[in-house]
Amino acid sequence: MNSTPAPDLSSPPEAAHAPEQPALAAAGPLASYWRSVLAILWKDLAAEFRSKELISAMLVFSLLVVLIFNFALQLDRVARENVAAGVLWVTAVFSGTLGLNRSLALEKDRGSLDGLLLTPVDRSALYFGKMLGNWFFMLIVQAIILPVFAVLYNLPMLTPLLLVFVVLGTLGYAGVGTLLASMAVHSRSRDVMLPILLLPVALPVLVAAVQGSGGVLEKRAWDEISLWFNVLAVYDVIFIAVAYMAFDYVVEE
Amino acid sequence: MLQSDRALRTLNVVTGLLLLAATGMVFLYAPLERTMGAVQRVFYFHVAAAWVGLAAFLVTFVVGLLYLRTGNPRWDRIGHASVEIGLVYTVMGAASGSIWARPAWNTWWTWDPRLITYTVMALIYVAYLMLRQGLEDPNRRARFAAIYGIVGFISVPITFFSIRIWRTIHPVVVGGSGDAAQGSFAMTSPMLQTMLFSVVTFTVVYICLLANRVRLEELSERVEHLKARLLSA
Numbered sequence: 001m002n003s004t005p006a007p008d009l010s011s012p013p014e015a016a017h018a019p020e021q022p023a024l025a026a027a028g029p030l031a032s033y034w035r036s037v038l039a040i041l042w043k044d045l046a047a048e049f050r051s052k053e054l055i056s057a058m059l060v061f062s063l064l065v066v067l068i069f070n071f072a073l074q075l076d077r078v079a080r081e082n083v084a085a086g087v088l089w090v091t092a093v094f095s096g097t098l099g100l101n102r103s104l105a106l107e108k109d110r111g112s113l114d115g116l117l118l119t120p121v122d123r124s125a126l127y128f129g130k131m132l133g134n135w136f137f138m139l140i141v142q143a144i145i146l147p148v149f150a151v152l153y154n155l156p157m158l159t160p161l162l163l164v165f166v167v168l169g170t171l172g173y174a175g176v177g178t179l180l181a182s183m184a185v186h187s188r189s190r191d192v193m194l195p196i197l198l199l200p201v202a203l204p205v206l207v208a209a210v211q212g213s214g215g216v217l218e219k220r221a222w223d224e225i226s227l228w229f230n231v232l233a234v235y236d237v238i239f240i241a242v243a244y245m246a247f248d249y250v251v252e253e
Numbered sequence: 254m255l256q257s258d259r260a261l262r263t264l265n266v267v268t269g270l271l272l273l274a275a276t277g278m279v280f281l282y283a284p285l286e287r288t289m290g291a292v293q294r295v296f297y298f299h300v301a302a303a304w305v306g307l308a309a310f311l312v313t314f315v316v317g318l319l320y321l322r323t324g325n326p327r328w329d330r331i332g333h334a335s336v337e338i339g340l341v342y343t344v345m346g347a348a349s350g351s352i353w354a355r356p357a358w359n360t361w362w363t364w365d366p367r368l369i370t371y372t373v374m375a376l377i378y379v380a381y382l383m384l385r386q387g388l389e390d391p392n393r394r395a396r397f398a399a400i401y402g403i404v405g406f407i408s409v410p411i412t413f414f415s416i417r418i419w420r421t422i423h424p425v426v427v428g429g430s431g432d433a434a435q436g437s438f439a440m441t442s443p444m445l446q447t448m449l450f451s452v453v454t455f456t457v458v459y460i461c462l463l464a465n466r467v468r469l470e471e472l473s474e475r476v477e478h479l480k481a482r483l484l485s486a
Contacts (some may be wrong), residue, residue, distance in 0.1 A: 187387030207255040
């Protein structure tokens with residue numbers, strides 16, 4: 001049981017955000033809302049940095065997927081460049097699903113989900129806290145995988161535009177994934193439930209992210225890429241808004 | 254109860270007659286298409302099944318919102334029934350499209366964006382049914398199903414839009430096809446009438462199935478209720 005770090009939960013964020021604190025307090029209810037979001041985010045990060053089990057699992061899994069694709073698709077140099085964006089996103093999506101599943105399954109198994117629901121904060125703050133945590137973990141995994149990917153596939157992966165697509169794509173995926181994971185966790189076969197629920201719904205993210213990053217890797221003009229950027233941005237906004245409104249009904253007892 | 258039973262029986266008969274009439278129109282009234290021949294007649298039921306299937310998922314979306322608003326279990330029953338019927342229509346649309354595509358495109362299936370999106374949409378609703386199956390508490394099942402019906406239906410237009418800039422070979426008979434479309438044709442007015450009549454017929458079939466399915470669900474719930482009362486007495 002990881003119930004011991006309870007007293008730590010309140011102290012680290014205050015220490016970490018000490019300079020912002022007076023300004024936040026002056027801003028009223030909105031600031032206290034974001035403080036509770038940050039507290040939940042901080043709780044997830046603190047728990048993860050102590051155990052490191054989620055990120056290490058996601059990382060090893062991602063590496064395996066990258067390597068297995070090389071054999072599965074019999075890649076030569078040209079083919080490797082053509083499918084790089086696809087492999088990158090399949091990796092991100094699969095490892096992201098692992099992370100999403102664990103992040104809510106842990107809360108449920110330890111009974112800490114009930115504890116969170118009993119806290120006097122807005123339910124949507126829970127959603128944003130969990131969502132930001134999941135997004136953050138996906139970004140960390142990407143931050144490590146991208147350089148590795150760049151070396152293994154000999155491609156310029158660390159261009160700013162590609163990073164924009166990574167940030168937006170993972171945001172959308174974590175945004176709708178957190179909502180669906182919080183539903184899947186209640187179902188009987190929850191570990192297989194999440195990918196089945198999530199993958200078809202998140203297809204637009206995958207399409208736009210693959211097309212966008214593929215375009216960046218092929219050094220296409222912005223005119224050709226901007227459409228995918230717009231699709232991703234629209235998807236992110238719509239789905240986070242929907243999840244924000246629907247989350248109340250998911251956790252309602 | 255008796256009155257609504259009679260209304261339902263009338264609806265059943267009307268639906269049967271309409272289906273007969275639509276089949277008659279497809280084979281006898283609509284003219285033979287010049288280049289594709291008889292196989293083009295699949296088109297009337299294909300379009301009707303695909304459109305009404307989509308409409309069924311729209312109904313699930315709307316009653317999902319209503320359920321979350323009101324909490325009335327009736328909306329949940331309609332949403333569930335609508336997904337089941339919508340899936341049947343979707344499979345009919347895919348199957349009839351396949352039968353047409355074999356002679357027209359020379360293949361049963363092609364990796365065309367429109368076909369893929371359509372199939373992924375069907376899978377969203379298979380997932381909807383699986384989610385329902387995996388949840389035991391009826392209130393939670395209804396709530397989660399409503400949310401998934403909403404989220405899933407929002408995803409569909411984004412997907413359709415995002416693949417729009419790819420060239421599709423699927424013809425768009427109503428509203429004009431893209432340059433790459435294969436197997437398109439100009440509709441004469443008896444063709445248009447037949448198509449519209451098929452769509453209306455399939456909509457009535459949908460309503461009829463929905464009414465019967467919801468009634469069945471309500472009756473089975475009443476049986477459960479009576480059983481529980483009998484056992485407790």
